[in-house]
Amino acid sequence: MAEIAKIIQEKVETYGRERKALIPILQGIVAEKNYVENQDMVSIAKALDLSAADVYGTASFYSFIENEEKGEFVIRVCKSITCEMKGKHKVLKALEDELRIKLGETTHNKKFSLVETNCLGLCDVGPAMLVNEEPYTHLTPEKIHDVISVYRNK
Amino acid sequence: MSNNKLKRADILFSSYSVAPYEILKRTMQKDKDFVINELTESGLRGRGGAGFPTGLKWKFFAQEENETKYIICNADEGEPGTFKDRKLLVEVPRKVISGMAIAAWACNAKNGIIYLRAEYNNLIPELKKEIEVFNEYAKKFNLEFNVEIYSGAGAYICGEETALIESMEGKRGEPRNKPPFPIQNGYLGKPTLVNNVETFAACSMVCRYGAAEYKSYGTSDQHGSKLFSLSGDSPKEGVHELELGMKVSDFVEEYGDGDTKAVQIGGVAGFCIPRKEFDTTIIGEGNTTGGATMIFNSTRSMYNVIHNYLDFFAEESCGQCTPCRIGTQQLLKGIEAVKSGEKPESYLDDLVKLSKTMKLTSKCGLGQSVTNSFSSIVKNFREEMIY
Ligand SMILES: Cc1cc2nc3c(=O)[nH]c(=O)nc-3n(C[C@H](O)[C@H](O)[C@H](O)COP(=O)(O)O)c2cc1C
Ligand code: SF4
Numbered sequence: 001m002a003e004i005a006k007i008i009q010e011k012v013e014t015y016g017r018e019r020k021a022l023i024p025i026l027q028g029i030v031a032e033k034n035y036v037e038n039q040d041m042v043s044i045a046k047a048l049d050l051s052a053a054d055v056y057g058t059a060s061f062y063s064f065i066e067n068e069e070k071g072e073f074v075i076r077v078c079k080s081i082t083c084e085m086k087g088k089h090k091v092l093k094a095l096e097d098e099l100r101i102k103l104g105e106t107t108h109n110k111k112f113s114l115v116e117t118n119c120l121g122l123c124d125v126g127p128a129m130l131v132n133e134e135p136y137t138h139l140t141p142e143k144i145h146d147v148i149s150v151y152r153n154k
Numbered sequence: 155m156s157n158n159k160l161k162r163a164d165i166l167f168s169s170y171s172v173a174p175y176e177i178l179k180r181t182m183q184k185d186k187d188f189v190i191n192e193l194t195e196s197g198l199r200g201r202g203g204a205g206f207p208t209g210l211k212w213k214f215f216a217q218e219e220n221e222t223k224y225i226i227c228n229a230d231e232g233e234p235g236t237f238k239d240r241k242l243l244v245e246v247p248r249k250v251i252s253g254m255a256i257a258a259w260a261c262n263a264k265n266g267i268i269y270l271r272a273e274y275n276n277l278i279p280e281l282k283k284e285i286e287v288f289n290e291y292a293k294k295f296n297l298e299f300n301v302e303i304y305s306g307a308g309a310y311i312c313g314e315e316t317a318l319i320e321s322m323e324g325k326r327g328e329p330r331n332k333p334p335f336p337i338q339n340g341y342l343g344k345p346t347l348v349n350n351v352e353t354f355a356a357c358s359m360v361c362r363y364g365a366a367e368y369k370s371y372g373t374s375d376q377h378g379s380k381l382f383s384l385s386g387d388s389p390k391e392g393v394h395e396l397e398l399g400m401k402v403s404d405f406v407e408e409y410g411d412g413d414t415k416a417v418q419i420g421g422v423a424g425f426c427i428p429r430k431e432f433d434t435t436i437i438g439e440g441n442t443t444g445g446a447t448m449i450f451n452s453t454r455s456m457y458n459v460i461h462n463y464l465d466f467f468a469e470e471s472c473g474q475c476t477p478c479r480i481g482t483q484q485l486l487k488g489i490e491a492v493k494s495g496e497k498p499e500s501y502l503d504d505l506v507k508l509s510k511t512m513k514l515t516s517k518c519g520l521g522q523s524v525t526n527s528f529s530s531i532v533k534n535f536r537e538e539m540i541y
Contacts, residue, residue, distance in 0.1 A: 020342070022324035023307050061326040061472075064308030080234040081422075081462040082385040082448060118310060118466055119234035119274050119352040123385035123448075124392045133275040 003032055004040050008047045018045040022048060022058060026065045034113075035066035036073065063117065071106045071113040073151050076130045083126035087140070091127045092116075094141035098148050112150070159425070160404040161397040163371055163379035165359050167246060174252035174358055175291040178259075181361045186260045190216060193357060195365035197377030202228055202313070202350030202415060203444040208357065213348065214337045216261040218345035223263035226341065226348045227254055229270045230306055230313035233421035234466060235446035238381040239351035241393045242464065243270075243277055246355060247284040251301065253354030255292065256361055257347060258299040266301040267341075269318055272308045290473070301442060315348040316519050317472065328351050328474045349366040352381055352445075373399030376438040380445060385449035386418075387411050397456040399439075403432040406449070413451040415496050416534070421446035422463045423523035428454075428534040456535035460528060464489070478521025481512040485528060492539060499540050 007028040014145035025044055029036045036059055038052075045052040059065045066074075077083075077092055096102055099112050106113040122128035125137035134148055181189055215223070227250065232238040242250055254266050270277065285301050292299055303403025304322055306312055312321045316330035319341050346521020351356075356378060360368045369377050376398030388409045406414045417427045419437055421444045427435050435467050437447075450459060468482040488505045491497040509525035516522045532539055 019321065019324035023321065026230070027305065027307060040532065058324065058326050062307035064306075064453075066256065072368065079462075080466070081459055082235060084458075084462060085285070085386065085450075085454065116272075117308075119232060121231055121237040121240045121271075123235050123237055135276060135379050 002063070003023065004029060004043060007032060008044060012047060017048060019036065019048060019050065021064075022050070022075075023065075023110065025061050026062075030065055034070040034072065035068060042149075069106065069110070071111050073111060073131050073154075076115055076117040078118070078120040078122065078126060078128045079116040079129045080123065082123040083128055086126045088127045089138045090141050091111075091129070095142040095148075098144050112148075160400045161371075161382060161410050163395045163397050165363075165371075165379050166242065166249065166381060166395055167393075168267065170246070170248065171424075172248075172291075173362075174246075174248035175288070175295075176359055177254050177362045178252045178297075179295055180289070181256050182259055182297070186216070189256070189260050189361065192365040193360055196360045196361055196368045197365075197372075198353070198356055198368070199353075199376075200350055200351035201356065201380065201445065203233070203420070205271055208349065209354055211315055211337065211349070212257060212261055215257075215263075215347040218261075218338065220345050222265065222342075222344045223261065224341045224344055224346040225254055225261075225263050225266045225321075226315075226318070226346060227266070227351055227354055227535065228313065228315065228318065228348050229268055229274065229351050230318060231271055231274075231351070232310035232313050232334060232470075233423065233446055234445055234463075235351055235385055235418065235421050235448045236444060237382045237385075238383045238393045238445055240274060240277070242351050242355055242381075243274070248288070249355040249358045250351055251284060251288045251354075251511065253349075253356070253358040254301065255288070255297060255299055256357055257349070257354070259297055261347065263345075263347065264298050264300060266299055267322070268303045269306060269322070269509060270303055271306045275305055276296060278303060278305070306309075309344075309472075310466075311390040311472045311518075313519060314520070317348045317518070318348065319346065321364050326472070328472045331517070371397045373397075375399070380438070383446045384449070385447075386449040387414065387454070388449045398437070400437055402427050402435045402437060405437060405447070406432055410449055413453075414449055414451045415452045416456065416459075416531075418446070418450070418459075418527065420444045420526075422527055423519065425526050426530040426534070428530075430534075431447045456531050456538045457489070460531045460539075461486070461489060463527055464524075467520065471520060475515070475521065477512045478516040478517070478524075481508055481521065482524060485509060485524070489532075489539060499536075502536065502539055507531055 011025045041055045045055045127139045128137045198208045199205040309327045311317045312327040317327040321327040336346040382394045464486040471478045473479045508530045513522045513525045
């Protein structure tokens with residue numbers, strides 16, 4: 001809670017106690033703990049003098065602002081047509097096998113979440129995915145183990 | 155009119171060290187009206203998809219008198235199949251920033267923002283360094299222009315300029331009614347110029363070469379060079395800079411894999427051109443100029459293609475207006491029902507009609523453009539929709 005209050009404080013100092021501070025605050029909280037809890041939204045609402053419903057309505061609009069607990073590393077696999085043509089399904093299957101979870105789930109140790117996303121702008125080097133902000137391209141099922149291992153040991 | 159062959163250009167990605175800021179310096183020695191006029195003369199149109207004449211936009215923006223004016227570089231690039239803006243920001247960021255700075259100088263604006271999609275957050279550290287380099291030059295040239303990066307939060311619709319502004323104001327990214335246009339009433343109610351990444355880079359190049367030379371590229375309708383993000387069944391995927399005005403057949407000959415069945419032009423919001431129309435379709439004429447080009451060969455199911463697009467539209471519709479929110483879902487369910495035999499083949503015609511209604515009644519370009527790819531695929535690949 002103390003961290004959240006600090007993030008709100010910092011962003012308000014940069015952006016003012018105004019609505020335009022809202023998304024930077026939400027992004028700051030996601031950077032800290034990967035998702036924004038309802039309780040956090042109430043705190044933000046108070047700080048910016050908005051209704052909590054308004055904060056929730058805005059937060060839920062954006063796919064990078066998670067409202068449910070996510071893993072430390074969020075894996076976003078591109079589901080656009082060209083990545084699909086190049087073998088996204090096999091890559092996804094390899095990820096599910098490697099992490100022992102299904103698409104949309106988070107591992108028990110809260111380390112990884114696996115989701116699909118729309119075009120990552122890496123169509124010429126697909127299939128592609130992001131692990132948090134880091135892009136991975138030209139993926140094959142064989143490459144998945146090595147990529148995940150790096151994060152397992154972090 | 156077609157120029158009958160494929161002509162490569164090497165303007166936007168030509169290498170440099172400090173040249174873009176030399177262009178800025180030289181431009182700043184000229185008359186502001188002259189520079190804006192040159193842009194109009196060059197025939198440059200916005201590269202973000204809508205194709206609005208850039209010189210005219212700058213002229214209107216310059217006429218707005220206000221202490222606070224914003225210049226926004228639209229780097230939201232969310233259209234599936236598009237990746238040219240990322241490449242520009244990685245390889246020639248100074249051309250983009252100098253284009254923004256020329257706009258700032260010519261139109262008397264002091265605040266610049268690069269609206270970068272969340273998926274490109276890994277580019278931020280390098281871009282910040284580039285902004286620092288720019289700041290050094292701006293100080294030298296006595297130009298007061300502050301550039302910041304605003305990171306998006308993941309929503310395709312925020313590429314639409316008014317949705318982009320709403321989201322920067324801390325709201326849901328829902329497009330506004332136009333007018334008023336951002337030029338008059340944009341970010342925080344202030345005059346705001348929104349241009350695409352490629353448009354700014356092209357402006358810098360127009361200032362370098364002059365309108366007459368820039369105009370000599372392309373055809374009488376489509377001037378200059380244009381970046382094409384090419385992906386799909388092609389041995390030459392990547393970003394290609396070409397003069398405008400080539401036929402789809404020229405494009406396929408150069409970039410196809412010998413077995414091309416269809417080419418999607420202008421991203422999923424554009425048209426899908428079947429083989430029989432390759433010879434008669436000119437890229438950029440009557441189809442959108444966004445630049446995303448996807449090639450499909452004969453092993454691909456066009457049902458899967460349109461299903462994938464509709465999935466995208468249904469998910470990314472902001473939900474503000476009913477035709478788009480419900481229409482995208484109904485089209486998706488509709489093609490599934492025809493495929494499974496639950497609905498008769500003639501149901502496809504009803505779906506095409508629905509997509510045309512969406513074009514007439516939706517508020518923004520997302521809902522309005524679904525019919526482009528939908529009608530062209532359903533019409534040209536009807537058997538694939540059924541069997
Ligand atoms: C649904 C939708 C998505 C859009 N996405 C983008 C985008 O990602 N990048 C962009 O530059 N323009 C995008 N546009 C166009 C912008 O609204 C605007 O026209 C453009 O940024 C203006 O710049 P330009 O004149 O340089 O093209 C989009 C439009 C719509 C309707
Ligand atoms: S057309 Fe679709 S995306 Fe555009 S405003 Fe309406 S619901 Fe939103």
